[in-house]
Amino acid sequence: MRAVDAEGLRRANLIDATPIGANVRSTVATYSGVLDDLRRIFSQTTDAKTYGLKAGDFSYNTGSLRCPTCDGTGQISLDVQFLPDVGIPCPDCAGSRYAPLAWNVKRHTLRTSTGEKGDYVSLPELMAMTVDQALSRLQRLKKVAAKLQILHTLGLGYLTLGEATPALSGGEAQRLKLASEIGRRQDDVLFVFDEPTIGLHPLDVEVLIGVLQDLVENGATVVVIEHDLDMIANADWVIDMGPGGGEEGGRIVCAGVPEDVAACPESVTGRYLAEEL
Numbered sequence: 001m002r003a004v005d006a007e008g009l010r011r012a013n014l015i016d017a018t019p020i021g022a023n024v025r026s027t028v029a030t031y032s033g034v035l036d037d038l039r040r041i042f043s044q045t046t047d048a049k050t051y052g053l054k055a056g057d058f059s060y061n062t063g064s065l066r067c068p069t070c071d072g073t074g075q076i077s078l079d080v081q082f083l084p085d086v087g088i089p090c091p092d093c094a095g096s097r098y099a100p101l102a103w104n105v106k107r108h109t110l111r112t113s114t115g116e117k118g119d120y121v122s123l124p125e126l127m128a129m130t131v132d133q134a135l136s137r138l139q140r141l142k143k144v145a146a147k148l149q150i151l152h153t154l155g156l157g158y159l160t161l162g163e164a165t166p167a168l169s170g171g172e173a174q175r176l177k178l179a180s181e182i183g184r185r186q187d188d189v190l191f192v193f194d195e196p197t198i199g200l201h202p203l204d205v206e207v208l209i210g211v212l213q214d215l216v217e218n219g220a221t222v223v224v225i226e227h228d229l230d231m232i233a234n235a236d237w238v239i240d241m242g243p244g245g246g247e248e249g250g251r252i253v254c255a256g257v258p259e260d261v262a263a264c265p266e267s268v269t270g271r272y273l274a275e276e277l
């Protein structure tokens with residue numbers, strides 16, 4: 001086990017389940033950085049040159065291709081008398097955030113994995129696709145594909161690129177925050193996770209454990225507050241807090257490798273952990 005050595009740490013990163021922003025302009029595509037890459041890629045198409053469009057024009061926040069009705073938010077607020085305003089999908093762009101011209105700028109895609117012939121897609125069409133759908137279309141675009149692959153690995157392949165991040169569940173938000181940390185050296189970083197397995201399917205828990213293992217292999221120190229036995233069984237070091245919950249807890253019952261905790265007669269967690277091991 002690697003001791004937590006505060007001297008070597010330069011950054012502590014709390015990855016919790018609080019929502020990502022309250023801003024409806026933040027989407028999976030902007031938060032993951034995929035949209036920045038796509039804007040550049042689309043600005044290089046023949047169509048973009050025909051219309052005189054630059055990368056900045058493809059931003060739904062500030063670009064000329066944003067829907068003028070909703071100003072790129074995808075929503076308009078309905079003024080209901082005597083009631084608070086109600087947000088509804090923008091009738092002009094159907095929530096896509098883009099003006100009609102954006103659909104006319106298309107890029108050829110190739111599915112290298114299947115050898116299938118590609119087709120043409122526009123940026124708004126991509127934004128309506130799930131991460132997994134976009135990944136199969138954009139295999140050839142290495143930088144974008146790498147970012148989408150990380151989202152897929154984190155179990156977020158079913159989210160659409162245009163999904164507003166404030167609407168994500170706590171577990172989804174937590175994993176999306178993690179996406180930007182994957183694939184980097186993490187020697188001087190401490191990560192603290194607050195119950196990352198909440199709401200996850202057991203198969204996704206395995207995926208998450210693999211992701212945390214990757215962080216450790218990249219040099220990070222990972223502290224996880226967790227009840228999930230699979231997660232606990234995979235830890236290098238376990239600190240069992242208890243003996244009960246809430247006011248009954250707060251003391252260290254035992255600490256050690258998972259086998260030590262499983263063998264500890266005072267530990268309730270240990271009893272269940274023994275079965276898991």
Ligand SMILES: [Zn+2]
Pocket residue numbers: 067068069070071072073074075090091092093094095096097098
């Ligand atoms: Zn609109």
